[in-house]
Amino acid sequence: MTPEAVKLLAAGLAIGLGALGPGIGLGLIGSGAMQALGRNPDASDKIFVPFILSLAFTEAIGIYALVMALIIKFV
Numbered sequence: 001m002t003p004e005a006v007k008l009l010a011a012g013l014a015i016g017l018g019a020l021g022p023g024i025g026l027g028l029i030g031s032g033a034m035q036a037l038g039r040n041p042d043a044s045d046k047i048f049v050p051f052i053l054s055l056a057f058t059e060a061i062g063i064y065a066l067v068m069a070l071i072i073k074f075v
Contacts, residue, residue: 046074
């Protein structure tokens with residue numbers, strides 16, 4: 001296996017595994033928010049801001065994985 005092939009394999013694994021965790025996290029966050037709104041629709045103002053912040057932080061992890069994969073591939 002050449003060093004270039006190892007770099008491409010590592011970059012692919014970084015993207016694949018780096019997208020798996022945030023994907024599951026986003027699903028769980030959305031599910032939890034919808035369950036909370038279903039149980040108490042009046043609390044939508046209190047749920048909205050933490051929901052959006054949680055989505056943003058979880059998505060940032062996926063972006064970090066993308067950046068790491070690009071660094072692995074091109075450096």
